[in-house]
Amino acid sequence: MDALTPDVKRRLYRSVFRLRRIEERLADLYREQTMRTPAHFGVGQEAVASGVCEALGARDVVYSHHRCHNHYLARGGKLAGLAAELYGRIDGCARGRGGSVHLTARDQGFIVSSAILGQTVAVACGSALAFRMDGVPGVAVSFFGEATCEEGVFYESLNYAAINRLPVLFVCENNLYSTESPLSVRQPAGTALTDRAAAFKVEAHQVDGNDVFEVWNAARHAVDSIRSGGGPVFLECMTYRWLEHVGPKFDHEAGRSYRSREELDHWIARCPVRHARERLLAEGLVSKAELDAWSDAVEQEIDDAVATARDSAWPDAADLFENVH
Amino acid sequence: MRELTYAAALSEGCVQAMERDPAIFVTGIAVDYPSGIFGTTDEALKRFGPSRVFDAPAMENALTGIAIGAAVMGKRPVIVHPRNDFMFLAFDQLINLAAKWRYMYGGRAGTVPMVVRAVIGKGWGQGATHSQSLQAPLAHFPGLKVLMPACPQDAKGLTLAALQDDSPVVILEHRSLYGLTGPVDEAPLPTPIGKARIAREGRDLTIVAASAMVVEALRAAEELAREGVSVEVVDVRTIRPLDTDTILTSIRKTGRLLVTDTSWAFCGLSAEVAAVASEKAFDALKGPVRRLAVADCPAPVSEPLEAAFYPRASTIARAVFAMLGKTSAAFDGIDAEDNFKGPY
Numbered sequence: 001m002d003a004l005t006p007d008v009k010r011r012l013y014r015s016v017f018r019l020r021r022i023e024e025r026l027a028d029l030y031r032e033q034t035m036r037t038p039a040h041f042g043v044g045q046e047a048v049a050s051g052v053c054e055a056l057g058a059r060d061v062v063y064s065h066h067r068c069h070n071h072y073l074a075r076g077g078k079l080a081g082l083a084a085e086l087y088g089r090i091d092g093c094a095r096g097r098g099g100s101v102h103l104t105a106r107d108q109g110f111i112v113s114s115a116i117l118g119q120t121v122a123v124a125c126g127s128a129l130a131f132r133m134d135g136v137p138g139v140a141v142s143f144f145g146e147a148t149c150e151e152g153v154f155y156e157s158l159n160y161a162a163i164n165r166l167p168v169l170f171v172c173e174n175n176l177y178s179t180e181s182p183l184s185v186r187q188p189a190g191t192a193l194t195d196r197a198a199a200f201k202v203e204a205h206q207v208d209g210n211d212v213f214e215v216w217n218a219a220r221h222a223v224d225s226i227r228s229g230g231g232p233v234f235l236e237c238m239t240y241r242w243l244e245h246v247g248p249k250f251d252h253e254a255g256r257s258y259r260s261r262e263e264l265d266h267w268i269a270r271c272p273v274r275h276a277r278e279r280l281l282a283e284g285l286v287s288k289a290e291l292d293a294w295s296d297a298v299e300q301e302i303d304d305a306v307a308t309a310r311d312s313a314w315p316d317a318a319d320l321f322e323n324v325h
Numbered sequence: 326m327r328e329l330t331y332a333a334a335l336s337e338g339c340v341q342a343m344e345r346d347p348a349i350f351v352t353g354i355a356v357d358y359p360s361g362i363f364g365t366t367d368e369a370l371k372r373f374g375p376s377r378v379f380d381a382p383a384m385e386n387a388l389t390g391i392a393i394g395a396a397v398m399g400k401r402p403v404i405v406h407p408r409n410d411f412m413f414l415a416f417d418q419l420i421n422l423a424a425k426w427r428y429m430y431g432g433r434a435g436t437v438p439m440v441v442r443a444v445i446g447k448g449w450g451q452g453a454t455h456s457q458s459l460q461a462p463l464a465h466f467p468g469l470k471v472l473m474p475a476c477p478q479d480a481k482g483l484t485l486a487a488l489q490d491d492s493p494v495v496i497l498e499h500r501s502l503y504g505l506t507g508p509v510d511e512a513p514l515p516t517p518i519g520k521a522r523i524a525r526e527g528r529d530l531t532i533v534a535a536s537a538m539v540v541e542a543l544r545a546a547e548e549l550a551r552e553g554v555s556v557e558v559v560d561v562r563t564i565r566p567l568d569t570d571t572i573l574t575s576i577r578k579t580g581r582l583l584v585t586d587t588s589w590a591f592c593g594l595s596a597e598v599a600a601v602a603s604e605k606a607f608d609a610l611k612g613p614v615r616r617l618a619v620a621d622c623p624a625p626v627s628e629p630l631e632a633a634f635y636p637r638a639s640t641i642a643r644a645v646f647a648m649l650g651k652t653s654a655a656f657d658g659i660d661a662e663d664n665f666k667g668p669y
């Protein structure tokens with residue numbers, strides 16, 4: 001198993017930083033009302049996507065839910081394909097048919113995301129079953145929010161994965177909310193989601209989802225164990241969404257009071273991007289000049305991708321029925 | 326040609342497809358029992374073993390998702406539901422994902438070549454939750470193909486066709502047809518999807534029927550012939566895509582249409598066929614379209630109530646007579662004896 005070498009740390013930081021800037025800038029552009037697709041931004045939750053995806057191999061496949069931009073990008077999905085999809089253009093990763101919640105980058109191993117809670121958890125188990133049948137040492141990864149643990153299909157899937165010791169990694173991003181509902185109205189007091197997974201004989205760990213190094217370590221262990229036939233693993237990554245559930249604003253901007261400004265500030269103080277950067281600097285693994293260069297490269301990448309997306313043609317209405325069957 | 330039962334034809338279609346395509350596997354509740362889903366999966370288990378024919382827990386929704394996830398990786402899963410009513414629990418995966426996969430990801434995420442076999446129950450007190458017939462809700466959604474074989478030949482041929490198709494396909498099989506015998510090609514010849522079958526030619530009136538109602542319609546047609554009425558019976562075979570050309574050609578030929586279906590008339594297949602007739606062949610119709618479907622209530626259990634619930638050959642024959650303005654003949658004795666042995 002690879003150790004958390006300086007190279008890995010640098011890679012992980014670049015990944016979370018890139019995701020952060022992309023989501024922030026896409027959210028800014030989203031305010032123009034020209035991306036006509038309900039978008040769930042992942043600002044604040046980057047470390048989960050980066051930490052897990054950086055621990056995967058080329059054969060592994062990734063599935064996601066509605067809050068999927070980070071996962072798509074961390075797995076290697078093209079930014080221009082995401083941007084064009086948000087703008088509804090033909091060069092979108094789903095050719096303007098899917099929108100923000102239905103992304104695909106199959107060639108990069110990001111199979112799909114879908115907007116129905118729990119749906120792709122089962123689908124990931126199916127791909128894991130196919131790996132098993134074909135003797136392919138791949139791992140299927142399913143990213144989802146903690147509200148998926150309220151859906152029946154989640155438990156059907158967990159049970160099936162455990163019975164068949166499927167090579168699947170369940171990654172739960174627990175950001176404490178399902179739209180505006182806190183955990184307290186959705187789980188009995190004293191609940192640990194890891195206990196639920198363990199009740200199905202699935203190995204389960206809770207990790208700090210804002211620490212990309214910790215997520216990577218946990219994912220790396222999990223993936224190695226799964227690949228060597230150890231059966232499925234459930235990772236609960238504790239994190240926090242900074243923006244509103246759907247859309248580009250902060251909740252306080254939008255006048256919502258279901259969670260407090262203090263709570264948000266507490267989590268902003270635990271920013272996964274800043275945390276990773278400070279560690280790299282403290283350990284002398286990066287220079288200020290390098291950080292600036294990385295930053296410039298990301299801004300340029302975003303400028304180019306957005307320009308490409310906006311220049312992309314609209315889908316032709318004559319192709320409305322393309323790919324129905 | 327040699328004859329097979331509908332059940333044996335389903336089995337043979339699956340076995341021949343599995344011989345040719347190692348990606349096919351069969352799963353679902355009870356598929357590996359010695360009884361083999363009324364004798365349709367036991368031969369596959371015997372030939373291909375438990376790695377390709379295996380039981381599943383009661384988990385209709387996730388199992389459908391698992392089939393999707395395996396299908397997009399290159400497998401061809403077959404899920405079997407001993408009653409199609411259980412599929413309501415699978416509608417999220419089937420309707421919200423499988424049916425939309427190819428379209429919703431712009432053709433970039435591949436296809437979902439999976440087959441769902443589901444059995445429609447009928448009679449012997451199966452009751453409200455074990456004898457529904459889900460073709461209408463299933464066929465409502467673009468992206469799914471919905472097949473309803475009505476004879477052994479099509480039971481095999483449509484199974485073979487489904488197992489060569491890249492779309493998710495649902496095959497609704499009728500439990501009351503499992504013992505029906507008829508000629509079946511030995512070669513693996515697929516029945517084309519989207520092509521109706523003229524089950525009987527006639528001049529005076531067209532009956533468009535699906536699944537078990539084809540058998541009832543043919544029986545009625547035979548009796549009607551004795552009364553000098555020539556009925557054409559169109560077996561739709563595929564609900565989606567629906568072969569409107571064959572239906573319209575027959576209507577234009579006879580000028581009269583009766584539609585009979587195994588489910589309710591309201592928002593059902595019979596409503597769809599009637600709508601197609603009025604939109605595209607209004608000028609050819611000599612009288613109102615008539616629909617015969619199950620009574621507009623949940624399926625009852627008690628025998629006299631069941632008898633009132635289901636239309637049969639005699640119901641069809643009387644309706645045809647009435648449509649032609651003829652005074653009623655006695656069709657009372659024409660219905661087939663119900664030789665179904667319980668419990669399931």
Ligand SMILES: Cc1ncc(C[n+]2csc(CCOP(=O)(O)OP(=O)(O)O)c2C)c(N)n1
Nearest residue numbers: 067115116117145146147148175177178179
């Ligand atoms: C089956 C289903 N029910 C309800 C919804 C509506 N919905 C969309 S996102 C969401 C909240 C999900 O919360 P969580 O899973 O914790 O993910 P998060 O949004 O916090 O990332 C809900 C209820 C849905 N998409 N699917």
Ligand SMILES: [Mg+2]
Nearest residue numbers: 145146175177
């Ligand atoms: Mg949440």
